[in-house]
Amino acid sequence: MKFKLGERLNRIFGGKKEKEEIIVDIEELLITADFGVEFTEEILDELREHTFSSSEENTSMLLKEIIKEKMELSYPREQGDGLTAHLIFGVNGTGKTTSVGKLAYKLKQAGRNVLIAAADTYRDAAIEQLLIWSKRADVPVIRQFQGSDAGAVVFDACDAAVSRGVQDLLIDTAGRLHNKETLMKELAKIGVILDRKLLGANRRKLLVLDATTGQNALSQAALFKEYIGVDGIILTKLDSSAKGGIACAVSGKLKIPIYYAGTGEKIQDLIDFKVDEYLTMLFS
Known part of the structure; x- marks a missing residue:
């Protein structure tokens, strides 16, 4: 997988930006990365509910946790014994x-x-x-x-x-x-x-x-x-x-x-x- 989301997130954080400006940039990035419009909106709705600083490290960690929580809702996948x-x-x-x-x-x-x-x-x-x-x-x-x-x-x-x-x-x-x-x-x-x-x-x-x-x-x-x-x-x-x-x-x-x-x-x-x-x- 050649697409590195972390590298591209880092480019968003430069200079002084308001929270909503950062979110708009993240929205464009996620859609570009094939998250899809609807799923991106779900992620951003949760992101807006959190207080985060305008730092790449803080926001990346928060974004990752939101996505992880959504993905893990579909697990576990264990099967029983037998055929x-x-x-x-x-x-x-x-x-x-x-x-x-x-x-x-x-x-x-x-x-x-x-x-x-x-x-x-x-x-x-x-x-x-x-x-x-x-x-x-x-x-x-x-x-x-x-x-x-x-x-x-x-x-x-x-x-x-x-x-x-x-x-x-x-x-x-x-x-x-x-x-x-x-x-x-x-x-x-x-x-x-x-x-x-x-x-x-x-x-x-x-x-x-x-x-x-x-x-x-x-x-x-x-x-x-x-x-x-x-x-x-x-x-x-x-x-x-x-x-x-x-x-x-x-x-x-x-x-x-x-x-x-x-x-x-x-x-x-x-x-x-x-x-x-x-x-x-x-x-x-």
């Missing part, structure tokens, strides 16, 4: 299949028994791409062929997960545009299969978002949340040109926790997202 089915979805181009491979590797390295379901039967070469990542992660895949019924793949994967004593079933689904009604219905159908086949199992609906798409990512999250619900976010490409505020907006505004962040192209470049560490980096 967890991770239904992973998102629009094309966000790095969804790559994230499935990275998450499979991460869980396998933690000593978990992992299985992948190749339910993206729509996109050309999606299964082949997933097989490459699964081989790197050393995790088996339940698959059929391109164009087959995604629900049938998930059905078979559920049976396999139970018979093999799997702890984490990762389901890679077709990249869905949030305005494609048919594909969204297919995703809901997969959810029904999981309800029937894995009764009592833990469930996670994970939305993959590209951090570099800014407010478009926030719109995607809002629509997916409304349509099928979202338990958590995998935020990709956080190491590139992402401005940073989108993570705060998704988590703080929509109250959806960010579970993982993609920080590079290697299979190990998927980390647990920690609010404190992220804000420290953002405000540096």
Whole structure:
């Protein structure tokens, strides 16, 4: 993440400025950093309620605490014991299949028994791409062929997960545009299969978002949340040109926790997202 909020905040504090002047400058900065207009206003409303000096250190600390409090309202995210089915979805181009491979590797390295379901039967070469990542992660895949019924793949994967004593079933689904009604219905159908086949199992609906798409990512999250619900976010490409505020907006505004962040192209470049560490980096 190349956008450093702390450096830019420092530029605001120069000469004698009234409190409201500082707030106006901060507003422009936060919107530029992809916090979004509505979430920025929420932050500034709280900032106005506090007495703060016209010093960069004091205001940065206060601003960071306000954002942290809003983001942490969406946590904790702990799951119980037993099998967890991770239904992973998102629009094309966000790095969804790559994230499935990275998450499979991460869980396998933690000593978990992992299985992948190749339910993206729509996109050309999606299964082949997933097989490459699964081989790197050393995790088996339940698959059929391109164009087959995604629900049938998930059905078979559920049976396999139970018979093999799997702890984490990762389901890679077709990249869905949030305005494609048919594909969204297919995703809901997969959810029904999981309800029937894995009764009592833990469930996670994970939305993959590209951090570099800014407010478009926030719109995607809002629509997916409304349509099928979202338990958590995998935020990709956080190491590139992402401005940073989108993570705060998704988590703080929509109250959806960010579970993982993609920080590079290697299979190990998927980390647990920690609010404190992220804000420290953002405000540096």
